[in-house]
Amino acid sequence: MFRPPSLLPLVKELVLDNCRSIEGKIEGLTDEFEELEFLSTINVGLTSISNLPKLNKLKKLELSENRISGDLEVLAEKCPNLKHLNLSGNKIKDLSTIEPLKKLENLKSLDLFNCEVTNLNAYRENVFKLLPQVMYLDGYDRDNKEAPDSDVEGYVEDDDEEDEDEEEYDEYAQLVEDEEEEDEEEEGEEEDVSGEEEEDEEGYNDGEVDDEEDEEDAAEEEGSQKRKREPDDEGEEDD
Structure with a gap:
């Protein structure tokens, strides 16, 4: 039986906002997306990203409005070239949770809006110190200039x-x-x-x-x- 070749390796942008995840997995999201550079999974019910497929070319990842509270260390392994990460509206409470992001050497922009960690004293200064490669935090640089x-x-x-x-x-x-x-x-x-x-x-x-x-x-x-x-x-x- 003839099976047409998959077009998944050609996809560069994928938006799955408001889809439902099952046990931390999103049906159809696999490592076949070899050329994927932008992935948006806003409000899909994720509690962890440990089941995220390996996406070597991914540059932008939108994870806002989920229930993620940890396991961020997997990003360095599965998305080593990540440059923009949005974790707004998740269950991130302290700096130790985002410390594994140090391994993302290309990370330039990080968003943590509406996360509890933003209520900590000297939050911005400590994040920039913890992640020196980050240029913009929540849309502003170290000098509080808007991106x-x-x-x-x-x-x-x-x-x-x-x-x-x-x-x-x-x-x-x-x-x-x-x-x-x-x-x-x-x-x-x-x-x-x-x-x-x-x-x-x-x-x-x-x-x-x-x-x-x-x-x-x-x-x-x-x-x-x-x-x-x-x-x-x-x-x-x-x-």
């Missing part, structure tokens, strides 16, 4: 992509301009050559006309000389 975008990592990546697109566009535009200049030069050379050919043809035709005129003049001159000699010859005969 350029609510999705910080998305903002950074979009800027990089725009720069790359602009560079590619500039290269393409320059290439097109160079090709147009080459075409114009070739057309100019063709026009010059055709102009020379026309001049040669005109010169050649003029030469033919001149030769014909010379022949006619020579014939007329010869005829006049004959007419001059004929009377003289007749006078000689009379003598």
Whole structure:
């Protein structure tokens, strides 16, 4: 029986918000999503992420409005390239719960809105000290400056992509301009050559006309000389 090839390895974004998880598992969410970069599982009833499949290319993970209280150490193993993590509205109460996130070396943005841990004294200072790789906590940096975008990592990546697109566009535009200049030069050379050919043809035709005129003049001159000699010859005969 023919079985069509799976398209799961081609998926890069997956939103499963408000789905129901069973014993910490979401049906259909497997490690077949090899290219997955963004996963959203908001309000799906998760109490743990220990059953999360291995997603090596995952960069953004939305886990807000669940009941997660620990087991965050599995993220370093299953999502080693994670850059943005949203744990808002979960059951995280102390800093020791998020300490395992130190192993996520690429983590740049962390959200803990509405978690009990945010009520601790010097919460922000301690989180930045505990996780020095994090640039934005709850949408603000160390100096309490708001992130350029609510999705910080998305903002950074979009800027990089725009720069790359602009560079590619500039290269393409320059290439097109160079090709147009080459075409114009070739057309100019063709026009010059055709102009020379026309001049040669005109010169050649003029030469033919001149030769014909010379022949006619020579014939007329010869005829006049004959007419001059004929009377003289007749006078000689009379003598």
